[in-house]
Amino acid sequence: LTNDSRLIFKGDGDQILDDAGGNKLSHLVIQKSGGLLYLADTLCITDSVSLVSGNLITADTSVLLLAVAAEVSAGAITSFIDGPVIKVFPVSAIADSFLFPTGDQQDFRPLTVYMTDISTDSLLIRVEQINQSAAGLSTNRINIDKVSEQRYWHIAKEGPGTFSTARVTLTYDTVATGDGVGVGKELRVAYLDTTDVWTWHNLGGEGTKNDAGSIKSNMFSDFASGYFTFGDATGGADISLPVLLSLFDLAEKRGEVTVTWKSESEIDNLYWLVQRKEESDSTAQFETIARVEGRLTTSTATDYSIIDNGVELNRTYAYRLADISTSGRHHFHDPVLITIGLPQTYQLHQNYPNPFNASTTIAYDLPRHSEVHIEIYNIMGQKVATLVNEKQKPGYYKLIWDSTNRQGNPVASGMYFVTIKSEGAKDGKVEQYHKAQKIVLVK
Missing domain, CATH: 2.60.40.10 (Immunoglobulins)
Incomplete structure (x- = not known):
């Protein structure tokens, strides 16, 4: 096997994947008619994992590592990842999310992690579903009455990368599996802070349905490692989205x-x-x-x-x-x-206010570097003032005419004209733009 190999498992009994092309594959397809597929060593997938039927069993020493570009099918009750899985998130991303097709034994519960402001360093997120009582980790709780009696997820950050905020989305089927917590509007996401005397905290959210659905937590800050599960807000403080x-x-x-x-x-x-x-x-x-x-x-x-x-x-x-x-x-x-974006065309906009008293704003657009002349004329065609006479770069501009002439003296009330003459190069040719606008000064 090589790093570019596509490996398909279709056996009807337990199988072991070992020495897979230097612990790296391009594509992995699990389409077993029976039995389980075990990883013997940590395996990196560069392109895709297709979960059709049969579970992939991983462990602390044999983790499934998903590269930045690796995609994974959503999984199903008949095919998911049982054990730890690590995803490499793209550096410098403003926001990114990934659905981890996690499960434990016959219990399939995918989990989605969403993060913002990922740093320039490599950020790896490790997720594992564990079907044990969350209350067994800690009985300390703040703003939450109970936590799941059936399962929890361990999420850990690996590598030097950081993120600003994150949230998790959990899937549930409370009636069928008896988490022992509320359903629907009573359901919350609980987070065990291992730096705070191992205390469960209420991360908010609200169940989408009473029987089976999903629950999305509030956003939380960067962390190193933590445990997440279902909680019950009945009788406790409700910190659903404010x-x-x-x-x-x-x-x-x-x-x-x-x-x-x-x-x-x-x-x-x-x-x-x-x-x-x-x-x-x-x-x-x-x-x-x-x-x-x-x-x-x-x-x-x-x-x-x-x-x-x-x-x-x-x-x-x-x-x-x-x-x-x-x-x-x-x-x-x-x-x-x-x-x-940059301006697409030359444009002289109508001044505002108009009519005006004492001063008015004149706006214009330049789509490219141009020689620009903006002047004020009276109704006799005489130049009153020069406002711009220079080369300017592309952009949106505003200037204020304070109704004074070239000598700095106030001009009389009446009608005036503001004119623009601009010249720039486009595709090796000279492009000119001329326009005049009527403006009215009232004192």
Whole structure:
């Protein structure tokens, strides 16, 4: 076998995979009619794992390692990974997720890990489902009544890489397997913090159905290792999502970004943070560009928006929201991307205000490096003022005319004309743009 090999298992009894091409394969297909497939050594898959039928058994010394580009079929009750599996996440990713087709014995419970702001160093996430009582790990609990009597997942970060925030999505079938916790709206994700006297914490979420479904935790911060399971919020504090966000949108116009969002309801929401980072800069971190007061607790929908004029042209940015409670708890929402493009054409926009008193703003667009002349003329065709006379790079521009002439003296009320003459090279040819706009000064 070589690193490019495609290996298919179709046996009807137990089989062992050993010495697989230097512990690396391109494709692995498990399509057994019976029995189990055991890994004898750690195996790296570079392209794909196809789980058709039959389980793959791994262990601490024989882990399945999935490379960055490796894909895995979703798995099923008849075919999943029983034991630890490690996934290599892409470096410098703004956000990425992976579904781990995990199980234990005859119990298939896939788990999804979603992370944001992955560092430039290699980040490996190790996941294993363990069918034992979560209460056996610890009986210490905060804001949660009970934890599963049947199973938990161990998630560990390996390698030097880091991430900013993460969340997990667990699948459940409470009635069939008797986790011993609430269902539906009573269900929560519980997290055992091994650095906090081994205490189970309520990570929020809410079950999608009463019998079988999934539950998505709140976002949490970077960690080294922890245990996750189902919890019961009945009688305990409910820390389900404090804000129900129905809209988060970005719109770009003339080099400015309008950030718009809408909450359907808010619980204990003191304020919002709007954060931004440049996607192409692998070392960039999210920076707060605005703080907006929240509504504390309300069941009424609320619209919010800000304008960000601190971006640069021809770059892609990621924006995200965080809602902050009165106790200081942060909840980060998924980031959204936007690219700030260059102007496509020359354009002189209508001044504003118009008519104006004392001063007015004149905006214009340059799609390429150009020689630019912007001047003010009176109705007699006489030049009153020169506002721009220089070479300028592509971009969106604004300037203010304060209704003074070339000598710095105020001009009289009346009608004037602002003109632009620009000249730039396009495809080796000279491109010229001339335009005049009528403006009215009223004193």
